[in-house]
Amino acid sequence: MYAGGRAVKGTTNDREHPPAGKRDVGELRPDGMGEAITACAGGVTAPKGFLAAGIHCGVKKEKDDLCLLVSDPPATAAAVVTTNVVKAAPIVVVKEQLARSTSIRAIVVNSGNANACTGDRGMRDAWTMVRAAASAVGADESEVLVASTGVIGQFLPIETIEAGIPAAARQLSPTGGTAAARAIMTTDTFVKECAVKVTIGGVPVVVGGMAKGSGMIAPNMATMLGFVTTDADLSPALLHSALVKGTEHSFHRISVDGDTSTNDMVAVLANGTSGAGLLSDASDPGYALFCDALECVLLQLAHMIVRDGEGATKFVEIAVAGGATEEEAVTAARSIAGSSLVKTAIHGEDANWGRVLAAIGYSGIEFDPARVEICFGHVPVLRAGYVIDFSEEEAKKVLSRKDIRISVHLHRGGHNASFWTCDLSKQYVDINANYRT
Amino acid sequence: MYAGGRAVKGTTNDREHPPAGKRDVGELRPDGMGEAITACAGGVTAPKGFLAAGIHCGVKKEKDDLCLLVSDPPATAAAVVTTNVVKAAPIVVVKEQLARSTSIRAIVVNSGNANACTGDRGMRDAWTMVRAAASAVGADESEVLVASTGVIGQFLPIETIEAGIPAAARQLSPTGGTAAARAIMTTDTFVKECAVKVTIGGVPVVVGGMAKGSGMIAPNMATMLGFVTTDADLSPALLHSALVKGTEHSFHRISVDGDTSTNDMVAVLANGTSGAGLLSDASDPGYALFCDALECVLLQLAHMIVRDGEGATKFVEIAVAGGATEEEAVTAARSIAGSSLVKTAIHGEDANWGRVLAAIGYSGIEFDPARVEICFGHVPVLRAGYVIDFSEEEAKKVLSRKDIRISVHLHRGGHNASFWTCDLSKQYVDINANYRT
Numbered sequence: 091m092y093a094g095g096r097a098v099k100g101t102t103n104d105r106e107h108p109p110a111g112k113r114d115v116g117e118l119r120p121d122g123m124g125e126a127i128t129a130c131a132g133g134v135t136a137p138k139g140f141l142a143a144g145i146h147c148g149v150k151k152e153k154d155d156l157c158l159l160v161s162d163p164p165a166t167a168a169a170v171v172t173t174n175v176v177k178a179a180p181i182v183v184v185k186e187q188l189a190r191s192t193s194i195r196a197i198v199v200n201s202g203n204a205n206a207c208t209g210d211r212g213m214r215d216a217w218t219m220v221r222a223a224a225s226a227v228g229a230d231e232s233e234v235l236v237a238s239t240g241v242i243g244q245f246l247p248i249e250t251i252e253a254g255i256p257a258a259a260r261q262l263s264p265t266g267g268t269a270a271a272r273a274i275m276t277t278d279t280f281v282k283e284c285a286v287k288v289t290i291g292g293v294p295v296v297v298g299g300m301a302k303g304s305g306m307i308a309p310n311m312a313t314m315l316g317f318v319t320t321d322a323d324l325s326p327a328l329l330h331s332a333l334v335k336g337t338e339h340s341f342h343r344i345s346v347d348g349d350t351s352t353n354d355m356v357a358v359l360a361n362g363t364s365g366a367g368l369l370s371d372a373s374d375p376g377y378a379l380f381c382d383a384l385e386c387v388l389l390q391l392a393h394m395i396v397r398d399g400e401g402a403t404k405f406v407e408i409a410v411a412g413g414a415t416e417e418e419a420v421t422a423a424r425s426i427a428g429s430s431l432v433k434t435a436i437h438g439e440d441a442n443w444g445r446v447l448a449a450i451g452y453s454g455i456e457f458d459p460a461r462v463e464i465c466f467g468h469v470p471v472l473r474a475g476y477v478i479d480f481s482e483e484e485a486k487k488v489l490s491r492k493d494i495r496i497s498v499h500l501h502r503g504g505h506n507a508s509f510w511t512c513d514l515s516k517q518y519v520d521i522n523a524n525y526r527t
Numbered sequence: 528m529y530a531g532g533r534a535v536k537g538t539t540n541d542r543e544h545p546p547a548g549k550r551d552v553g554e555l556r557p558d559g560m561g562e563a564i565t566a567c568a569g570g571v572t573a574p575k576g577f578l579a580a581g582i583h584c585g586v587k588k589e590k591d592d593l594c595l596l597v598s599d600p601p602a603t604a605a606a607v608v609t610t611n612v613v614k615a616a617p618i619v620v621v622k623e624q625l626a627r628s629t630s631i632r633a634i635v636v637n638s639g640n641a642n643a644c645t646g647d648r649g650m651r652d653a654w655t656m657v658r659a660a661a662s663a664v665g666a667d668e669s670e671v672l673v674a675s676t677g678v679i680g681q682f683l684p685i686e687t688i689e690a691g692i693p694a695a696a697r698q699l700s701p702t703g704g705t706a707a708a709r710a711i712m713t714t715d716t717f718v719k720e721c722a723v724k725v726t727i728g729g730v731p732v733v734v735g736g737m738a739k740g741s742g743m744i745a746p747n748m749a750t751m752l753g754f755v756t757t758d759a760d761l762s763p764a765l766l767h768s769a770l771v772k773g774t775e776h777s778f779h780r781i782s783v784d785g786d787t788s789t790n791d792m793v794a795v796l797a798n799g800t801s802g803a804g805l806l807s808d809a810s811d812p813g814y815a816l817f818c819d820a821l822e823c824v825l826l827q828l829a830h831m832i833v834r835d836g837e838g839a840t841k842f843v844e845i846a847v848a849g850g851a852t853e854e855e856a857v858t859a860a861r862s863i864a865g866s867s868l869v870k871t872a873i874h875g876e877d878a879n880w881g882r883v884l885a886a887i888g889y890s891g892i893e894f895d896p897a898r899v900e901i902c903f904g905h906v907p908v909l910r911a912g913y914v915i916d917f918s919e920e921e922a923k924k925v926l927s928r929k930d931i932r933i934s935v936h937l938h939r940g941g942h943n944a945s946f947w948t949c950d951l952s953k954q955y956v957d958i959n960a961n962y963r964t
Contacts, residue, residue: 176888176896207881209897209913242881243915430867431959438960444644444679451613459613460646476646478680515960516953522868523875523952 126288127383133283134159135267136298137321139363142266144273147254149202149240149247154273156251157199158258159317160227165359166323167194167235168330170337172354178206179216180236181355187220187235192326194359195233197317198223198255199274201302204313204353205238205246215246222252226259237315239302239353240276271300274315277521278302282394288383290376293366295322297383301356301391303398316341316356316391322380323362325370332381333358340388343420343509345427346399358384396510401518404436406511407495414503418455422500423509425453433514436494441485443471443478446496455500463499467491474501563725564820570720571596572704573735574758576800579703581710584691586639586677586684591710593688594636595695596754597664602796603760604631604672605767607774609791615643616653617673618792624657624672629763631796632670634754635660635692636711638739641750641790642675642683652683659689663696674752676739676790677713708737711752714958715739719831725820727813730803732759734820738793738828740835753778753793753828759817760799762807769818770795777825780857781947782864783836795821833947838955841873843948844932851940855892859937860946862890870951873931878922880908880915883933892937900936904928911938 135142141160149155169188171181187194198219205212220234238246261269271283285298303314324332337356362368369377397405408426413419426432429449435442443464451459464472467488471480488494572579578597586592606625608618624631635656642649657671664671675683698706708720722735740751761769774793799805806814834842845863850856863869866886872879880901888896901909904925908917925931 174885174888175892175894176884207884207896207909207913212913242885243909243913430955434956434959437956440960447613447644448611448679451611455612457612459644472644472680476644476649476680514956516956518867519871519874519951519953519956522871523877 126379127386128287130285130287130296132285133267133271133298133300134317134319135264136285137296137319137361137364139163139321139361140298140319140359141262141264142270143258143261143263144266144269144271145254145258145261147200147257148250149200153275154269155200155202156254156258157270157273158223158227158255158262159197159270159319160262161195161319161359161361163361163363164193164195164233165361166326166329167192167357167359168326168333169235169355169357170333174354176207178204178238178353179208179212180205180219180238181353182213183216183220184235184237184355184357187232191232193233194235195229196223196227197235197237197357197359199237199239199315200246200251201274201276202240203238203244203246204240204242206242206353208243208245211245215248218248219251219255222255226256227262235357237353237355239274239313239315267298267300274300274302276302276313277400278398280398282391282398284387284390286383286386288379290322290366290379293364295364295366295380295383296320297322297387299387299391301395303395314341314354314395316388318356318358318384318387320358320360320384321362321364322360322366323364323368324360324380325368328369328372328377329358329360331372332377332384335381336385336388339385340392343507344392344396345424345509345511346396346402356388393510396512399512400521401515402512403492403515404513405493406436406513408509408511409495409497409506410500410508411497411506412500412502413505413507416505416507418502419500419505419507420509421455422450422453422498423507425449426496426498427509427511430514433511436489437513437515439486439489441466441469441471441480441482441489446498447472450498457500457502461501463501465497467495563816564823565724567722567724567733569722570704570708570735570737571754571756572701572707573722574733574756574798574801576600576758576798577735577756577796578699578701579707580695580698580700581703581706581708582691582695582698584637584694585687586637590712591706592637592639593691593695594707594710595660595664595692595699596634596636596707596756597699598632598756598796598798600798600800601630601632601670602798603763603766604629604794604796605763605770606672606792606794607770611791613644615641615675615790616645616649617642617656617675618790619650620653620657621672621674621792621794624669628669630670631672632666633660633664634672634674634794634796636674636676636752637683637688638711638713639677640675640681640683641677641679643679643790645680645682648682652685655685656688656692659692663693664699672794674790674792676711676750676752704735704737711737711739713739713750714837715835717835719828719835721824721827723820723823725816727759727803727806727816730801732801732803732817732820733757734759734824736824736828738832740832751778751791751832753825755793755795755821755824757795757797757821758799758801759797759803760801760805761797761817762805765806765809765814766795766797768809769814769821772818773822773825776822777829780945781829781833782861783833783839783949793825830947833949836949837958838952839949840929840952841950842930843873843950845946845948846932846934846943847937847945848934848943849937849939850942850944853942853944855939856937856942856944857946858892859887859890859935860944862886863933863935864946864948867951870948873926874950874952876923876926878903878906878908878917878919878926883935884909887935894937894939898938900938902934904932
């Protein structure tokens with residue numbers, strides 16, 4: 091029914107009847123792919139050999155603001171970071187660390203302050219966090235990654251964080267995943283974590299993850315942090331490839347407001363404790379399974395971010411079929427997902443296919459508008475040749491749901507792509523206009 | 528004080544104290560340029576030899592919805608149309624007409640229905656409007672242009688419009704400019720027209736214009752119509768060049784919501800009745816004067832559209848200096864102007880320079896963030912080297928005004944560009960989510 095998805099056994103898979111509330115477990119879809127993948131409880135501490143903690147150290151007034159994630163033994167790491175030219179200090183530090191060595195034992199994250207646009211002092215503070223975490227968990231400085239999220243342009247209260255890191259280390263626990271996920275939240279309204287299991291070479295392997303983000307979300311990373319752990323064993327090159335491919339199909343295909351942040355990062359740690367053999371060859375069938383499991387976790391986390399989009403009341407999939415290339419399908423889908431007019435129409439539950447067609451029209455792709463077909467849910471609102479003949483009532487019923495799928499057929503080729511976004515509500519304006527008060 | 532503007536004598540020119548209300552006459556700026564240009568009353572009928580009418584024919588329930596603009600004698604015409612791949616029928620007709628002949632006697636425009644995405648019948652209806660207007664004013668079919676604006680995807684009530692055109696022709700008047708400007712409005716809240724006078728070769732020449740548009744406004748044309756008239760005399764090639772250059776610096780540098788419409792058009796008619804000689808050589812000093820006057824009118828109309836942006840409460844100039852090229856400065860300015868986070872911060876009157884810097888960061892240009900300077904009005908909020916030391920109170924005072932200027936210095940070269948936008952308010956969401964109710 092839904093192209094491009096991953097099936098996960100034992101999870102909700104009926105789009106038409108999503109569980110209530112914002113805590114829905116993303117999109118787990120019944121298309122028969124990835125039969126080997128099953129959902130499991132927890133997040134970053136679901137795989138073996140990971141400890142985590144989340145505490146309040148004092149960056150924020152009351153809420154938890156410091157997270158520590160530790161792999162024992164050291165893990166192979168890979169990361170994808172923001173494409174914004176303005177890169178926050180921790181992003182620069184992570185790039186430097188991974189360029190030297192991909193063997194990582196800990197990740198330290200603070201929320202409440204992004205340590206962005208803070209010049210030399212920001213760099214010093216990011217390194218201070220690395221050293222403090224290394225010392226607290228008994229690792230080498232080269233074995234620690236760092237991330238920050240929150241307000242831009244203010245110096246970190248670095249003494250507060252330095253004092254907090256040993257306290258967090260004392261709380262490290264193999265069941266600390268949820269506390270860790272809570273401590274990286276900023277404007278998020280719910281904890282974002284998930285985990286899946288896949289059997290590789292007869293051995294069960296777990297991939298778990300947590301993420302934060304709800305504003306400043308755009309296709310190429312955002313104030314969006316994602317951390318994935320696994321007890322699989324991969325070579326650094328293969329782990330990096332898997333992460334790049336996985337983010338391309340997940341975090342790079344969501345948008346809330348189209349603003350790309352300075353602090354985005356998705357990192358993955360693979361510590362090999364599952365006992366499944368080392369994956370170092372891309373043609374190994376176990377690698378394909380791992381990629382599927384990783385993408386499943388990344389996609390679930392990405393969808394949770396969209397569901398938690400600032401002011402969002404609806405979760406919207408834009409599914410474009412019939413592109414001459416996948417890139418073309420993605421470009422059209424991204425343009426629709428980014429249109430304020432489409433997003434407000436969805437908020438108003440109005441079947442305005444004209445705004446959808448216009449957004450494809452200015453996306454930059456070449457196509458024949460007279461061949462385009464558009465459906466809202468199962469209701470065809472525009473048929474080829476500009477034939478418009480649908481029940482407004484039926485379309486309204488589709489749009490009154492919390493989960494909406496807009497599908498477009500370009501009739502140019504066989505390539506498909508989905509993109510996920512949310513509606514644009516007055517609450518988005520409220521949150522972002524009055525965020526200081 | 529303001530780079531890139533055109534001075535106009537006899538008009539309000541103090542940005543810090545704009546006249547109250549939305550009817551401000553755009554931006555007429557005191558930088559000493561274009562001394563020869565003076566403002567005058569009226570719009571499209573301000574130049575000699577133009578008649579116009581605006582009536583209610585029945586596309587809309589009550590408001591005026593049909594406009595006729597006639598030049599006597601026939602004028603030389605040029606037009607710039609939407610870049611959207613999805614082009615409404617009247618846009619296709621205008622392109623075909625001007626490809627055959629640039630001698631034009633009339634423009635017929637209806638509001639209330641855009642005749643977009645309407646297939647073969649839409650094309651037939653657009654040609655029917657052309658023929659009806661030609662017949663009503665005694666012109667050849669080849670001498671008429673047509674435009675439509677309003678709802679997308681519905682067939683025109685063509686009999687109603689056909690019946691209305693002769694009625695509009697009977698109302699044609701040399702003082703009909705304002706009625707015409709009113710009849711092309713859709714969600715506009717005020718009439719948009721202006722005119723200027725310039726002396727070319729000792730002979731006074733007038734350029735007048737009207738425009739409509741407030742939603743779906745993006746850099747490359749929008750549901751935005753602009754019609755400019757002049758009694759200057761220009762060769763078709765020179766008139767076209769002047770229009771392309773003028774729109775590049777005006778309509779292509781504004782955005783409200785970033786959505787590019789299917790119906791955008793700016794057309795200019797030059798009928799030569801001023802008695803000033805024919806301009807057919809780009810090196811003629813009279814041509815430069817004409818270009819300045821035309822750009823002045825286009826810029827005023829463009830600014831009126833931004834001021835009337837759906838839900839807009841503030842008019843914002845993004846002035847980027849120090850670009851390595853003009854294109855670079857435009858790219859940075861456009862990115863800032865398009866950021867929902869910047870626009871909501873301005874709505875909330877918050878001096879969030881971080882969002883401005885982040886928007887430059889993802890604009891696609893290369894630059895050193897540590898060298899960037901940002902001012903809100905006269906208040907430097909970010910100095911080079913990430914030095915942040917400003918009075919929040921003073922910044923708040925600037926942001927509490929209706930007219931706000933954000934200036935950015937990239938320190939990469941000597942090229943500057945301005946871009947104009949408005950804030951993003953809850954009312955924008957209201958207008959576009961609930962536009963049918």
